Amino acid sequence: MSQREYIRQMPGQTGATLSPGLAMRLHLDAPLLAGLMVLMLGGLAVLYSAGDESMEMVVRQCIRFGAGLTALFLLAQIPPRSYRFWAPFLYTAGLFLLVLVLVAGTEAKGAQRWLSIPGIGRFQPAEAMKLAVPAMVAWYFSERTLPPKLMDVLVALALLGIPAALIGMQPDLGTAILIAASGLVVLFMAGLSWRLIAVAVLLVVTAAPLMYFFVMHDYQRNRVDTFLNPEADPRGTGWNIIQSKTAIGSGGVDGKGWLDGTQSRLDFLPESSTDFILAVLSEEFGLVGVTLLLMVYLVIVGRGFFISWQAQDTFSRLFASSLTMTFFIYIFVNIGMVSGLLPVVGVPLPLISYGGTSIVTLLASFGMLMSIHTHRRLMSY
């Protein structure tokens, strides 16, 4: 039976809107892919300026994009039920690797994040957990009835809390928060009662000062201090945020023009090609540029939510919405940090910032989204 004939036989509302194009056959989602491509190409232009017109950086970034797109393509071919099936195994393996990192990891910049595997190279298990944790929590709820009971909530919290804690111990606060958030999003989407949400918010508000005084590392505490009052130490830790706000503010509505941002080009802006690349974009392209960027992001996020809405089983819905929401949290935390709304946590601007395994992970997550969308019709309703 050809696919075309099969589709004709498909009952229900979804079948009518499906078109068996090339993208479908390749298990790719054209709108999502288009949004990502626009983002990546625009990002390369900004990176070229932020990296002092270094073609080498652009080429390396392209290589990462290539690797990420390959992962996206491969992962899109795997049906969602396989993800659901493998989730517990991947999660368990990930936990094991996280423990291994703490015991035998490689140190870089004062944090143990890397695991060197002879013959393969270095890799960050935390990156894999960005996908494994939401998958695991989504798997857990797909096995239970919704809305979740208190017991289920506690189990879910443990599932997301343990890896987050292990990553926080590396220490990598940014990734830990993002991973915890990805699990919490699943919990929220699964229908966590509003009462519990209120309790949780209260708990966080009271726990934050305790965290500050008893749990955080000195460098993390510094970041919070700097966030609260960057002018107190303008030459030291406050420098980044002052220079980044200056870059953004001086960009104005239409910006200083591509390659003409003085803050980044004259090296006043630190980390201009990595975590603070938004400041470069804002300086050179102004409010217009930032708004356009946010629009592209919204298109991608909107498509992600659409895919979640159209998903046909609980696991897919929860997993897809979590990946989408986490993507947005990246954006919000990074822009919030660069513009001085949030404390400085090491979160890159998705698909724009230079380097990091996060590019591959992000594109991989979009591969999974596409898989969820394009394998829909093959499943029994």
Place this chain on the structure above:
Amino acid sequence: MRRPLTLKDHHHEQRIFSVRLVVAVFLVLLLTLILISRMIWLQVIQHSRYTTLSDKNRVQVIAVSPPRGLITDRDGVILAENRPDFSLEIVIEQATDLDALIEDLGTMVALDDSDLERFHKRRQTARRPWEPIPMRARLTEEEIARLAVNQHRLPGIRISANPIRHYPHGDALSHVIGYVNRINSQDLEAMTLNEQRDYAGTHFYGRSGVERFYEDRLHGQVGYRQVETNARGRILRVLEEQPPIPGEDMRLRISMRVQEAANKALGDRRGAVVAIDPRDGSVLAFVSKPGFDPNLFVTGISHKDYSAYQSDPDNPLFNRALQGRYPPGSTIKPMLGLAGLDAGVTNWQRTISDPGYYQLENNPHRYRDWKRWGHGRVDMHKAVVQSCDTYFYDMGFKLGIARMHEYMTKFSLGQPTGIDLYNESRGVMPSKEWKRAYRNSAWFHGDTINASIGQGFVLATPLQLATATAITASHGKQIVPTLGGETHPVERDDIVLKNESDWEKMTEAMVAVTGPKGTARVMAVDAQYPIAAKSGTAQVFSVGQDETYNEEELAERMLDHALMVSFAPAETPAIAVAVLIENGRHGGSVAGPVARQVMDAWLLDDNGQLDVPPVFQEFLPVPTEVTP
């Protein structure tokens, strides 16, 4: 596969999810709105504030100091110029470990304690970030090479070439030209805001002499360079530039030929020579010996050099010509004589009999003449030619101190001459009021008698003596000595005698002083022009304040000072010279030949023929082209 006990209600679950999805979408839109609001806050509402911050980051205004004006003598001989000097500077912000760097530098260039002390002092004063701080000036070629080779491992060091003041004639002009040295915070505090702005990029400031008096004209006006720098302070490009207006080149009235002759004639003796052109008050030579090397002061004199100057018993830092106060002795007898004649207490015919002393009525004290047996019958002419003290005792007593003070003041005694230098000493021309105010004592007849021969309370600087002589040479026309054309304001009227012929007769008497019977006959031997002169010998009343001199030296320093005032050619004077030689004993034979050499240098041409130079002209005549 075990089934959960409760059955899954797919529709219910999807409804829950859909509600949550709507909430999530709203949340995303809300947070996006917050981000956009934040961007509008930063990029629209606070835009101008951050633009200013961004420009302040990258744009720096650097003051460009104007080149200081050159100083030449009247013939265009360079007396002060600007030469490139290579100095070592440190940008503290670039130095990773300052102490280690300084230690490292010490192995490559000579750094003494005063260099380091100055460096640390400058470090503490207010400065622009990334502004280099000078560490050592006057690097030698070898030191520059050593630094250049090692520059890569010495972050923060800079070798800069800056013009610095150079005085090619060294100590020959130290007390006239003075010197510049590094500008300091006190200098800046004393300035108005406008002046401070003008000195924004300047390192040097006129400290003494002509350099100080003409600071305004020599300095010029500051220029600006707006530059773009990166975060490390490196200048990337010049955005805007306003060049400085160079300082004015100054041509002094000094003649280096005369100045050198005076220096040479004085030799190693302590003393002073001031030569003035009585036709216009131009100072032709201004020498105070010993001098000092002004070049040592420009970049900051070392403790060792400075204490050497300070402990030198000959006091080379002391400007004898401008500030040295000496009893003028017989040198002012011609001026006193003119006062006596004009006041009517004597005339050219009147004679006295000189027994070798003078006595007041009813007083046994004898005021001795320098010639023990007296000069016999003496009239005014003979009194001047032979420097008869008794004649002047008598005349001075008749004149009285009030009139003597009035006349002598017109000859600039006891008055600043008004020369274009700071800290001129006014000397002393005493009066009853003066003695009451400064000595708190009544005036006695004996004070008047002592003053009549230029002794007692009378004190004058070599500059004042030269000025008084120039006034005499110009028949009472007021002369205000000047080096660069400007003067301090003075209120001296021309001296108008009741009998104008007194000037010529007094000149005749002074010419006779250099004649066969005169006290200064040595100086006129084989002269091509008539010289009017008056010698003087000043008693050294008090020993120098330093008690550490050995006896031999003490004795030498108690000897009389030798003085000579003169002008020539007698009828049409073109130069008036005052010479002082400390402890030189005899005015006529010691100071006289010095004055003669100074006059020769001015009045004779290269072949030794009389060739009186013209009066100073503001603009040098354009040299006519010479075809080889």
